[in-house]
Amino acid sequence: MSDKIKFTVDGQEGLAEPGQTIYEAAKANGIYIPVLCHFEGLKPVGSCRICSVKSNGRWMASCTQPVTQGMIIENMTPEVEEYRKALIEMLFVEGNHFCPACEKSGNCELQALAYRYQIMVPRFPYLFPKREIEAFPKFLLEHNRCVQCQRCVRGVQTEDGQKIFALHERSNNLRINVDRQLATEMSNEQVQQAMDICPVGAILKKEAGFRIPIGKRKFDYRPIGSEIEEKE
Amino acid sequence: MDYKKIISKYNLDRTRLIELLKDIQAAEGYISEKAVAEVAKAFRISIAEVEGLISFYHFLSARPLGKYVVYLNNSITSEMAGRQEVALAFEEEAGCPFGKTSSDGLITLMETSCIGMNDQEPAALINEVIFTRLNKEKVKKLASWMKQGKPVQEMVEEFGDGANSHELVKAMVKNNIRKSGPVIFDDYLAGTAIHKTLETSPEAVIDEIKKANLLGRGGAGFPTGLKWELCRKEKGPEHYVICNADEGEPGTFKDRVILTERPEMVFEGMVISGYAVGARQGILYLRHEYSYLKKYLENILKKMREQGLLGKNIAGRGFDFEVEIKMGAGAYICGEESALIESAEGKRGEPRDRPPFPVQKGYLNMPSTVNNVETLATATRIMANGSNWFRAMGTSVSAGTKVLSVSGDCDRPGIYEVEFGLTIDELLKMAGARETFAIQVGGPSGQCIGEPGFSRKICFSDLATGGSVIIFNSSRDLFSVVANFLDFFIEESCGWCLPCRAGNVLLKKKFEKIIKGTGTRQDLKEIEAWGKIIKTTSRCGLGQTSANPVLTTLTNFRKLYESKIVKEAEFISEFDLITAVAEACILTGRNFQEENEHV
Numbered sequence: 001m002s003d004k005i006k007f008t009v010d011g012q013e014g015l016a017e018p019g020q021t022i023y024e025a026a027k028a029n030g031i032y033i034p035v036l037c038h039f040e041g042l043k044p045v046g047s048c049r050i051c052s053v054k055s056n057g058r059w060m061a062s063c064t065q066p067v068t069q070g071m072i073i074e075n076m077t078p079e080v081e082e083y084r085k086a087l088i089e090m091l092f093v094e095g096n097h098f099c100p101a102c103e104k105s106g107n108c109e110l111q112a113l114a115y116r117y118q119i120m121v122p123r124f125p126y127l128f129p130k131r132e133i134e135a136f137p138k139f140l141l142e143h144n145r146c147v148q149c150q151r152c153v154r155g156v157q158t159e160d161g162q163k164i165f166a167l168h169e170r171s172n173n174l175r176i177n178v179d180r181q182l183a184t185e186m187s188n189e190q191v192q193q194a195m196d197i198c199p200v201g202a203i204l205k206k207e208a209g210f211r212i213p214i215g216k217r218k219f220d221y222r223p224i225g226s227e228i229e230e231k232e
Numbered sequence: 233m234d235y236k237k238i239i240s241k242y243n244l245d246r247t248r249l250i251e252l253l254k255d256i257q258a259a260e261g262y263i264s265e266k267a268v269a270e271v272a273k274a275f276r277i278s279i280a281e282v283e284g285l286i287s288f289y290h291f292l293s294a295r296p297l298g299k300y301v302v303y304l305n306n307s308i309t310s311e312m313a314g315r316q317e318v319a320l321a322f323e324e325e326a327g328c329p330f331g332k333t334s335s336d337g338l339i340t341l342m343e344t345s346c347i348g349m350n351d352q353e354p355a356a357l358i359n360e361v362i363f364t365r366l367n368k369e370k371v372k373k374l375a376s377w378m379k380q381g382k383p384v385q386e387m388v389e390e391f392g393d394g395a396n397s398h399e400l401v402k403a404m405v406k407n408n409i410r411k412s413g414p415v416i417f418d419d420y421l422a423g424t425a426i427h428k429t430l431e432t433s434p435e436a437v438i439d440e441i442k443k444a445n446l447l448g449r450g451g452a453g454f455p456t457g458l459k460w461e462l463c464r465k466e467k468g469p470e471h472y473v474i475c476n477a478d479e480g481e482p483g484t485f486k487d488r489v490i491l492t493e494r495p496e497m498v499f500e501g502m503v504i505s506g507y508a509v510g511a512r513q514g515i516l517y518l519r520h521e522y523s524y525l526k527k528y529l530e531n532i533l534k535k536m537r538e539q540g541l542l543g544k545n546i547a548g549r550g551f552d553f554e555v556e557i558k559m560g561a562g563a564y565i566c567g568e569e570s571a572l573i574e575s576a577e578g579k580r581g582e583p584r585d586r587p588p589f590p591v592q593k594g595y596l597n598m599p600s601t602v603n604n605v606e607t608l609a610t611a612t613r614i615m616a617n618g619s620n621w622f623r624a625m626g627t628s629v630s631a632g633t634k635v636l637s638v639s640g641d642c643d644r645p646g647i648y649e650v651e652f653g654l655t656i657d658e659l660l661k662m663a664g665a666r667e668t669f670a671i672q673v674g675g676p677s678g679q680c681i682g683e684p685g686f687s688r689k690i691c692f693s694d695l696a697t698g699g700s701v702i703i704f705n706s707s708r709d710l711f712s713v714v715a716n717f718l719d720f721f722i723e724e725s726c727g728w729c730l731p732c733r734a735g736n737v738l739l740k741k742k743f744e745k746i747i748k749g750t751g752t753r754q755d756l757k758e759i760e761a762w763g764k765i766i767k768t769t770s771r772c773g774l775g776q777t778s779a780n781p782v783l784t785t786l787t788n789f790r791k792l793y794e795s796k797i798v799k800e801a802e803f804i805s806e807f808d809l810i811t812a813v814a815e816a817c818i819l820t821g822r823n824f825q826e827e828n829e830h831v
Contacts, residue, residue, distance in 0.1 A: 044585075045585075045728070046585050046729065046771055047728055047729050047730065047771070048729075048730050049729055049730055049731055049769040049770070049771065052768075052769050059768050059769060061585075061771070064585040065585075066587065083765055083768065083769055086762075086765050087730055087731065087765070087769060090730055090731070090734050090735060090738070091730060091734075093734070093738070094730070094733075094734040123758070124738045124762075125738070125741055125806050127734070127737065127738070127741075147730075148727065148728075148730075148733070158278075160276065162276065162277055162278040162281070163277070163278045163280055163281045164278065164280070165280065166278060166280035166281045166283070166284040167284050167288075167580065167582075167727075168280075168283060168284050168287050169287045169288070169727070170287070170288050170563070170580075170725065170726050170727045171722060171723055171724070171725045171726070171727050171733065172722065172725070172727065172733055172734065172736075172737050173727070174726075174727030174728070174733060177280045177283055177284055177287075178280060179278040179279050179280035179281075180279075181279065182278055182279075182280070
């Protein structure tokens with residue numbers, strides 16, 4: 001197989017298919033690069049920047065950057081890890097995240113990343129933004145917890161490709177706007193999908209809370225990323 | 233309101249959606265819920281998506297606006313020229329604060345980022361008409377006319393110099409060309425470059441531009457010939473040529489003057505570029521703030537068609553090329569080439585990930601070149617006079633001339649076309665600047681230089697600039713300059729990526745702590761560290777440069793920062809108990825400070 005791409009991550013050699021992103025290629029080789037906005041099967045948008053890596057002195061988001069022949073990637077170096085930790089902390093102060101009261105606790109990827117990076121207290125001051133909770137017939141949108149990852153924007157659309165969730169405004173006012181009419185027409189399965197696709201507790205299906213008790217949830221057993229790291 | 237009639241004009245062409253929404257707003261004063269629903273239905277996109285589009289652009293509004301909408305520039309030079317007094321006068325006359333509409337629905341007051349009038353501030357747009365050098369008295373007069381219902385255009389009493397007084401422009405804007413140079417502002421005989429270009433092959437044109445060593449004039453300095461070559465090599469059913477006329481960097485206004493005085497050269501540059509890359513269609517993406525130039529520019533295009541310099545069979549040589557003008561709607565980020573392309577496609581102007589680069593997949597995913605106004609005009613001159621002539625000017629790395637927009641504390645603010653290699657000292661002398669304390673080169677995203685740097689040269693290998701030069705004398709407070717720039721980036725971030733969206737807000741907070749006088753050495757260290765995080769991890773050029781105002785002043789004016797901090801303290805908490813409980817004190821009627829035993 002001569003058309004395979006050779007690359008290394010922190011000195012570990014790997015082989016990639018042409019067209020794969022750094023994140024995908026690393027994952028296929030059992031190397032974990034943390035991601036938050038990225039979701040399997042959706043077009044990557046590179047919004048959270050947590051998957052940033054360094055290659056040849058340049059920084060790039062591994063979820064959007066294609067891997068190239070001979071690429072030498074720095075992933076778990078202290079420098080890269082420190083920047084990631086800062087970005088995760090930034091997400092905590094940007095919104096209002098109160099884990100103990102959140103339905104997603106234990107299943108939340110942001111919380112799981114915070115544990116993985118052993119975040120005790122953020123270096124940044126809390127911004128305490130004033131955000132709303134919006135109610136729709138079948139779900140709630142808890143803006144306090146939203147991280148603007150756009151997973152719902154990309155992953156939950158109508159059959160003819162209309163956006164049920166869309167980006168609204170810009171700058172630090174950026175938020176998710178829900179199409180009221182289309183949201184009303186969502187099926188139960190679609191609402192469940194929206195809740196599952198959301199990395200945090202921003203999209204909450206009604207009448208489905210706390211079915212699995214805290215302590216028996218996904219990240220209560222294994223830290224985030226271990227499913228990739230333990231594959232080999 | 234018959235929305236269907238307006239919608240039908242646009243043939244459900246998604247790339248014209250912003251134009252359509254502007255059309256509705258022009259007819260109704262805003263874009264109502266009903267209009268949004270009709271548009272969404274017609275285009276088979278969700279209401280949320282249309283709302284998202286409207287909310288992205290500063291000049292589109294989903295809430296009713298007054299008959300007269302005042303957009304007062306809040307850039308730093310506007311502040312320096314007395315913006316506050318003007319703002320207060322508007323508030324007094326309208327009886328409402330900025331961000332609101334007067335109770336009679338007549339006047340809406342809005343703030344807006346730099347509108348490209350830095351040499352004639354304070355300036356404002358009223359609806360789409362520009363008013364410069366405002367003061368209290370002029371505001372009073374304008375307000376009284378508004379109360380009489382006078383059409384905005386009729387409020388312009390005096391027209392500016394050059395083509396600003398043209399029948400189709402009629403603007404009070406001034407060119408203020410203080411120094412014209414041989415490349416852009418010298419006389420130009422229309423068609424010279426096109427004729428020479430079409431006599432040779434596209435490859436030869438690219439070669440000539442490469443030999444001239446033309447580097448992008450928008451600020452990034454990418455070699456233009458190489459860009460054209462890369463685009464030409466890409467396969468695609470269509471190629472596109474885009475002229476970036478979205479100059480939004482605070483302090484830049486040179487493209488406005490080039491478009492006013494040398495539009496033919498810009499359009500010819502597009503034709504030349506089109507011939508070189510193999511495109512048949514060009515787009516001039518013009519910022520909304522320059523709407524007053526649209527009819528004039530369209531007329532220039534019409535004239536060029538009549539002269540056989542545009543359209544079918546240009547110069548009788550079988551080359552077809554058209555230019556369309558697309559209007560922006562108010563977003564600094566659209567000056568970033570991939571965001572510009574998104575916006576030209578009728579979407580929110582959010583930058584794209586690269587690769588693919590615009591030369592590979594640009595407008596409508598076709599190979600596209602995006603060049604700055606000045607770059608294209610320069611290409612025209614190169615094709616007319618030759619690369620050898622061009623390279624004889626400037627420095628070995630930076631050939632030719634650069635058009636600078638100079639504003640701030642000097643006697644002669646305006647446009648200077650100078651050879652690359654000019655020192656800051658020479659420029660300051662030319663502009664009549666005295667007691668200069670600092671100079672901002674390249675706008676907020678560039679660098680702030682102090683006196684030790686005044687011998688530095690303006691060129692790509694030293695001080696690169698897209699054209700913005702702002703001068704501050706010793707009476708100015710550099711901290712308010714930095715604060716103004718940081719606010720600008722917070723406002724203009726598209727919000728897509730975290731470090732730019734949240735990081736800039738956090739950086740500003742930290743910077744405010746320094747201004748307040750409660751900063752420590754540790755805070756200065758954190759400013760540097762946080763700035764670096766934003767710079768390093770942001771997705772596009774905006775976030776990668778947004779920390780520059782504070783980072784470059786911290787490097788070049790270290791002593792100033794040192795004098796602001798509390799040196800003996802290792803740490804001062806950001807939390808202030810008195811402020812924190814102030815509201816509760818008012819509500820309970822207790823005076824906390826008197827009962828300070830709680831502290």
